[in-house]
Amino acid sequence: MAIGLLDAPYGEDGFRTCEVTGLRIHRSAEVPVKMFGLTAVVALIVGGIAALLVALTRWEAVGILQPTAFYKYLSLHAWNLLIFWMVFMEVAILYVGGPMVLGRKLPAPRLAKVGWAVMVASALLIDYAIWTTTYPNQEPLLTSYAPLKSSALFYLGVDTFILGTVVAALPFFACIWQEKSEHPDRTLPLVTFGAFVTGIIAVEALLGGLITYVPTFLWRIGLVGHIDAAWYRQMYWIIGHGTQQINLAAMVTVWYFMTHLTAGAEVASEKVSRGAFILYLFFINMGAAHHLMADPGVSASWKMWNTSYAMYGAVLASLIHAFAIPAGLEAGRRKRGLGGDGWFGWLKTAPWHDPGFSATALSIVLFGFLGGITGVLMGQMQLNTMRHNTLAVPGHFHGTVAVGTTLAFMGLVYYVIRLIFRKEWVFDRLARLQPYLYGFAMSIAAMAMMEAGILYGVPRRDPITTSIPGTQFSFSAASPMLAVLGIAASVAVVAGAIFVLVAVGSLLFGKEARMRVPVPLALTGGDAPVHRFSMRGTLAMCLFFLVVFALFYGMDWMWLSRLWMFGG
Amino acid sequence: MSSPLKSPEGVWWNWAVSRQERTWLGLALLWCVILFGWMIGWRQLGAQNPVGPTTRISPDRYRAEVEAYEKRARRTDQGLVPPGVDVYVGAQQWTWNGLPVVLQAGKRYRLHLSSYDVQHGFGLHRDARTIEQFNLQVLPGYEWVVPIDFKHPGVYDVQCNEFCGVGHRTMHGQIIVE
Numbered sequence: 191m192a193i194g195l196l197d198a199p200y201g202e203d204g205f206r207t208c209e210v211t212g213l214r215i216h217r218s219a220e221v222p223v224k225m226f227g228l229t230a231v232v233a234l235i236v237g238g239i240a241a242l243l244v245a246l247t248r249w250e251a252v253g254i255l256q257p258t259a260f261y262k263y264l265s266l267h268a269w270n271l272l273i274f275w276m277v278f279m280e281v282a283i284l285y286v287g288g289p290m291v292l293g294r295k296l297p298a299p300r301l302a303k304v305g306w307a308v309m310v311a312s313a314l315l316i317d318y319a320i321w322t323t324t325y326p327n328q329e330p331l332l333t334s335y336a337p338l339k340s341s342a343l344f345y346l347g348v349d350t351f352i353l354g355t356v357v358a359a360l361p362f363f364a365c366i367w368q369e370k371s372e373h374p375d376r377t378l379p380l381v382t383f384g385a386f387v388t389g390i391i392a393v394e395a396l397l398g399g400l401i402t403y404v405p406t407f408l409w410r411i412g413l414v415g416h417i418d419a420a421w422y423r424q425m426y427w428i429i430g431h432g433t434q435q436i437n438l439a440a441m442v443t444v445w446y447f448m449t450h451l452t453a454g455a456e457v458a459s460e461k462v463s464r465g466a467f468i469l470y471l472f473f474i475n476m477g478a479a480h481h482l483m484a485d486p487g488v489s490a491s492w493k494m495w496n497t498s499y500a501m502y503g504a505v506l507a508s509l510i511h512a513f514a515i516p517a518g519l520e521a522g523r524r525k526r527g528l529g530g531d532g533w534f535g536w537l538k539t540a541p542w543h544d545p546g547f548s549a550t551a552l553s554i555v556l557f558g559f560l561g562g563i564t565g566v567l568m569g570q571m572q573l574n575t576m577r578h579n580t581l582a583v584p585g586h587f588h589g590t591v592a593v594g595t596t597l598a599f600m601g602l603v604y605y606v607i608r609l610i611f612r613k614e615w616v617f618d619r620l621a622r623l624q625p626y627l628y629g630f631a632m633s634i635a636a637m638a639m640m641e642a643g644i645l646y647g648v649p650r651r652d653p654i655t656t657s658i659p660g661t662q663f664s665f666s667a668a669s670p671m672l673a674v675l676g677i678a679a680s681v682a683v684v685a686g687a688i689f690v691l692v693a694v695g696s697l698l699f700g701k702e703a704r705m706r707v708p709v710p711l712a713l714t715g716g717d718a719p720v721h722r723f724s725m726r727g728t729l730a731m732c733l734f735f736l737v738v739f740a741l742f743y744g745m746d747w748m749w750l751s752r753l754w755m756f757g758g
Numbered sequence: 759m760s761s762p763l764k765s766p767e768g769v770w771w772n773w774a775v776s777r778q779e780r781t782w783l784g785l786a787l788l789w790c791v792i793l794f795g796w797m798i799g800w801r802q803l804g805a806q807n808p809v810g811p812t813t814r815i816s817p818d819r820y821r822a823e824v825e826a827y828e829k830r831a832r833r834t835d836q837g838l839v840p841p842g843v844d845v846y847v848g849a850q851q852w853t854w855n856g857l858p859v860v861l862q863a864g865k866r867y868r869l870h871l872s873s874y875d876v877q878h879g880f881g882l883h884r885d886a887r888t889i890e891q892f893n894l895q896v897l898p899g900y901e902w903v904v905p906i907d908f909k910h911p912g913v914y915d916v917q918c919n920e921f922c923g924v925g926h927r928t929m930h931g932q933i934i935v936e
Contacts, residue, residue: 739789
């Protein structure tokens with residue numbers, strides 16, 4: 191079976207031509223894409239099971255786990271979903287965006303396999319270290335904030351995972367190098383360019399990870415005597431937020447790819463979209479400074495300097511993509527005669543029944559409204575104090591990495607099953623429903639966390655907040671919100687299980703895919719430049735978004751201004 | 759066709775950008791400048807800023823400072839009454855040294871925050887009111903002095919909100935403002 195899954199009708203030169211995209215795909219690139227993709231789905235299963243237990247604990251009326259078990263599952267949830275599911279997917283995306291889109295072999299394919307093996311072994315080591323944590327070690331959660339000690343095996347596993355990821359990324363960079371050496375005057379396709387920027391951001395983040403975790407490992411085994419908490423936080427967030435920036439850049443790249451593949455989107459402006467990726471490259475890592483907004487270790491000037499010039503450089507880039515991607519869809523569909531009537535006909539006639547499209551479209555909208563807006567609010571030094579360390583923080587990042595990245599990656603996996611594994615989806619109807627169910631339920635869960643955090647100040651990372659030993663004070667007023675969180679998150683886990691059922695079921699039992707080119711992709715719409723077609727529907731939606739953004743911004747500042755004076 | 763999967767032909771840098779896209783670029787840039795300016799402006803003119811002088815200090819020395827302060831402070835049934843405007847809080851697994859403390863409304867204090875061991879989170883909540891809460895990070899090795907002035911009398915609860923080990927959820931203290 192495993193050999194069958196890794197097989198495809200290659201020619202003698204090892205290439206095949208994809209009947210849908212027309213891309214020339216070499217075996218050396220396709221096999222690792224399958225390996226990394228499958229591993230990512232396994233991590234999704236582990237992290238998803240942990241998610242259910244975490245959610246049913248924070249729904250305190252159920253309260254399924256005791257505190258020690260809660261922290262184990264919370265750590266497993268974070269590492270398996272936020273790191274393993276995402277990073278394995280992202281390496282696969284690099285191989286799709288590089289060699290597959292360019293029609294090249296993957297250079298040094300053995301490195302890809304070595305990287306994969308090291309990453310898998312490290313992931314198992316990290317999970318083992320979390321699972322076997324005993325006092326005086328503490329569960330690491332995502333951040334493993336020193337000087338609170340975690341198992342030495344955990345830090346070691348993180349170091350080797352980072353090294354494995356760097357090794358796995360090398361063939362991608364070699365592929366870009368070969369392409370540019372052979373064709374110095376040929377511009378990289380936008381998807382390849384986005385993958386390249388993602389790769390560079392990834393290497394920056396991973397180097398930051400080694401700077402953090404090698405000394406931390408040495409400290410834990412006693413070779414280094416002291417570790418400074420402020421130093422740790424500043425270094426940690428190079429990788430801690432850096433990995434989220436990889437998720438963001440990879441997700442945006444997937445958005446361009448999937449809107450084109452499923453619905454006929456074109457690039458509204460090469461210059462503008464590439465410029466936005468360049469903004470990510472320059473500014474996004476510095477934006478990680480917003481994790482230190484409520485910290486004593488860095489000065490106010492440092493905080494404002496780094497989060498202002500850098501973060502708004504990156505926010506600007508995201509605002510640009512927020513327009514460019516739907517605009518490319520709108521203009522591309524109008525050009526192909528699929529624009530329908532009026533301002534939004536292009537959207538009404540879009541393939542909403544295709545989970546590849548619906549997952550992508552929902553990901554774009556939900557990421558913007560839930561993850562994007564709250565991210566900017568938290569990135570303002572003063573507003574940050576109302577959200578820091580509360581449930582509003584997980585609320586924010588479930589708005590980015592769950593309804594944003596995870597949903598986009600699910601849409602991509604549906605197409606990896608069809609185009610790369612060459613299998614039809616089983617449970618077709620469930621597959622069509624799945625992105626809506628997941629998007630809806632996870633949005634409710636994220637909003638419940640935001641409300642519990644900002645309205646009641648419910649702490650994150652705390653399994654029991656409705657009764658606190660030794661005091662009358664508690665967060666029991668937030669109980670209804672925590673119940674909403676528990677119910678909505680459970681539904682989201684069910685939606686995740688449906689995704690796994692369809693994905694794994696299709697691989698095992700799916701019929702061989704009949705390759706149909708989606709209608710929008712089959713049409714070209716002639717040679718007219720895309721910028722001549724109307725993007726008014728997109729502009730209207732973006733203006734609506736900006737108004738909502740401004741309202742939340744104003745409301746947060748109004749709330750803050752009512753607080754007691756601090757800092758002056 | 760301008761496909762994201764194909765290399766654009768020719769000098770794409772000179773291709774025109776749609777008027778609607780240019781409009782959005784202008785608005786987005788303007789919004790980012792507003793965000794930038796407002797944060798800087800609030801630092802100058804606003805009354806809520808997570809800022810204040812920070813000095814490096816060993817956890818042992820900070821503990822000695824807090825203990826000396828506790829000796830100087832007056833003890834009442836409700837808690838410590840600070841001798842001056844300096845209020846010391848020493849975070850420790852899993853207690854807040856120096857709390858409960860009794861302060862006066864409308865008086866500007868200097869709140870000293872640091873930890874004896876690991877990282878903690880200083881989450882402050884006014885009574886059981888919604889919205890009225892704020893959160894600061896507390897680090898060992900750094901003494902952070904944050905000016906603070908409570909406008910309204912009431913009971914302000916302090917709950918640790920950074921994971922600090924098994925007893926994390928029991929780490930509670932109070933500031934009573936009269």
